[in-house]
Amino acid sequence: MSDEKKEIISNVMSRRKLLTTMGIAGVGVALSSFGVTANTAHATPSYPTTIGTEMLSDFGIVNPVSLFGAVGDGVADDTAAIQQALDTGKAVYLPRGAYRVTDTLVFKKSGSRLIGEGTYSLLALPMIPFGTVIISEVPSGKPTLKVPDGLQHVDISKLTIKRLITSVAGNTGLYFEGNSNLCSVRDVEISGHYVGLWLGSTGYSSVENLFSHDNYDHGVYMVNSSINGSLQWQFNNVLAQLNNSWGICVQSAVNSVGFVSMGNMFKLNTFGNKSGGICFLGRADTPINGIRMDNCFFGEDGGDEIYLDTYGGGSHKIQSTYTEAAGTGLTGVGQMTPASGVGHGLKVTANVYSVNVCDCFFINHSYNGVDCSAAQSVITGCDLRINGRAGVSGTQIGISIAGGQSLITSNKSMGQQFGVFLNNDGYHMVSQNRLSQNTIAPIAAAVSIPNSVITPNITAG
Template sequence: MRATISVISLLCLLVMVGCSGQTIPVADGGTAAPQPLSLSGATLSGTLTFPAGFMTSVKSYGAVGDGVTDDTAAIQSALSDGRSNATEDYNGLPKALYFPPGTYLVSNTLQWNGCCVTLQGSGSSSSIIRLAPSSSGFNNSSAPKPLIQTPKGNQSFRQSIWDLGFSVGSGNPGATALSYVSNNVGSIHDVLIKSEDGTGHAGIDLTRQWAGPMMIRNTEVQGFDVGIDLKNAEYSITMEGITLQNQNIAGIRNSNQAISVRGLTSTNKVPALTNTGGFVILLDGSLSGGVDTVSAIQTNSNLFLRNVSSSGYEATLQDSSTSTPTLTKGTISHLVVGTPSTLTGTINTIGLNLAVQETPSFTSSSLTDWAVFTPKWYGDTSGLQAVLNSGKHTVYFPFGQYFSSNETDVTVPDTVDRIVGFSSVVNLGSGTNGGGIRFVVTSNSSQPLIIEQFGYGIKIDHRGSRPIVLKDAHINNYAAYAGAGKLFLEDIGISGLTVQKGQQVWARQLDNELNGTKISNLGASLWIFGLKTEAAGTVINTTSGGKTELLGSLIYPSTSVPTSQAAFISTDAQVSYMYKESVYCSGCGYAIQVQETRSGVTKSITSPNSNPFRMPLFIGYK
């Protein structure tokens, strides 16, 4: 039996104007109770300590960091070193620069060629890049000029800005702090951005082509016309733990982009969020400081809210997606702008609403708890197991390029809590299993193991119940076995992911471009906040009583998709999905959006496979 969305309904989903009954505020509905507010805005920490030689310091290029000396030329020299060709592929030649504690005064845009650059500070209040007051070229608000500018997309991979403060001195009304693009993997995290006199174009500008998929987390923006500015339909942006204060036009201004935001704290007289033509998920928002002539959130397009409150504003939400605009006041437990879909005949507008756990972290206060992996030569991995067995809590790879022609399998003991690559890459070879390093986790410890900051070359065997956290990395392979423990993914690129029955998985900003079934849920509880895919193949297949909740996704096949292939499949499982699909060529979309089988009976939602598609909310069998 097949259920097909009508042409009228499809147009409503695509255009979101002129269709009745699309704003559905719910005070009493849903079989699941809404989760309590569990995440607020940014919580920025103090000074971080790193081992000597973990990364090249900008001071080795002559930067002073005294807040008086102009460090522009020195920092630009560090960024340009070895990167003279703007068209060269630097994927295998990453760059990482450390900014020790200090204030680095600059007077011009800092930029670089190629992908894969990390700017690492010692903390947002201790390592500060400051634009000098009234700097030349930053005075025109109609011609913005950035303090930091990454290369444009869509191969601007792994551009990361971590643990830094950015301060724009007074008299720079045309300044943008970060004009940022990263693709597939890359993040801004633990960052404070402020305008000293409140003026400036934007704190974070994501309007150049093509920003995302990438992540912004634990970040605060003070001042500027717009806190975070977004424009393009491609690609997706995931944000978590965001604080916005004292913007002049909007906290977040989104046009056309798919964004997922969780834990937004906004203190503003202007709207906290405007959404024009985009697809927005907002969970856990506290929007205060408003005035009674302005709504906190303004939208004319798809939007999903859960646990969002406002104070001072005319309303929490102003929805103009239909011919009759509506206002929704007070705390919104859950609300959909768009038409939810189901194949079971019962609509609820909250989604699966799985419980959310925060991503664990581990920091060691003493460098005596750190152990360094130092190869004897390029390609030597023989000493890695001994380093892991040293009893130290943190094992680190100083930033660089490593190599393993034959796959190196090492077992991670309970004593290791964190393995950090500091943006290193592990180049693969043609030997056993294609080379790389495979970390085998057999432990049943309850202490999470964190593996983070590797460009590529890392594989994981999850054989025990010990929780694993993967962050800020491209993981070449993750294999879960029966009995595998919790899995946390944060700003991760991966080709294919299978999770096992009984597992609990939380993924934030996940990029998966496998040509085939991208994610297989074999009975796990799977929560995904921000997903981007490419190539043909089923996006998520959920079976065996599994639960899958997808909150925000950009599905971008970019190639012909067989008409028999469904984007989302569930068989005797519980699911809810929110996503948009981009289609730019004939037959490059999914003819079957959702296929659900229950007790041997299969039903489907279909759509023209040459047209883009939006799913504001699909509710599977519950």
């Protein structure tokens, strides 16, 4: 590196260090409508628009503010400037600010990146947030950001995508059309859209540290393409909250492959979504295979917290997951929908072949903790308490087996009418469970069960 280049970089880094040390003073603002309070804000952008331009360019990073005239004050239309930057196919850096866009921003090339300076919920125009916010005024029926079919290695990170005007079908915050691989969504917040995050087919891509809330349909929606059944998005630390449909919805479409395959789902969280927490909706011609959920939380949604209707497929596993209070709280955008009074902790339909549930909690739901009709089910090491709060007959049960065969062992099911209730004689084994403090019976069956084995369980105390 030349001495001249070293001096430029040294000056840039010194000035950045100085700015960081100085900070930016401002006026405290609180917006109760967003439920977020910021300690400081300032009326006009004060970040430098030229410092570091040469150095960033050396690393293949494009700054729309310095190179294409973006303003980031929440008032000017920055659509054209950001789109010009995305068209380069390089990494696009959006400094802190509020960027108003009036048409869909489209990624054009594989390897493109859009990087902000962090999420920031507060937005009181013309105040500038301490983070990067894209303010969507995109017309009805169009997404705010779109990754077209077939693009690979697209990365979107460290920004908020917020819509403040009416949303209808098609107004997705971030839309991956599908058939993409090795893409990532990291440290992103989406709100006010119809669907927050729409994910199409992928062989391997990831979503990490996502907050999708106050959207008018689903918080996250996943669907395969007509030619690709892979929905192998890897999830880690996702919160879908106060959306008007499901927090997270996975649905299969007709395709030539014949099935949908899933990626790992770790640390999923839902709260206060109007329809329910998470659902998997397969088809007879396109079942959903291999659901794997671990270390998740689903609470106070307006319907079933976990709903499986996968149409056969391979075995599903849910472990180390906590569910509570389905149907007991306010839900939907702005928490404006009254409590529904319905919902199980886990609902598994007869269209599911096999499910394995272990080390999970099902607490305080309107209906049963677990209501299962799978052909084969294993429920072990779970804690089920005080379910059936709605008081509806037949839904005040810890574990209700409505069909198929089951192995139920080492669970604690207490404080309902029934700890375990069997609705068929499908060769069940109920063994070594603690089934005390249930008001009618620790275990009961609607039919004769000569083919089932009920070995000693703790029923007192």
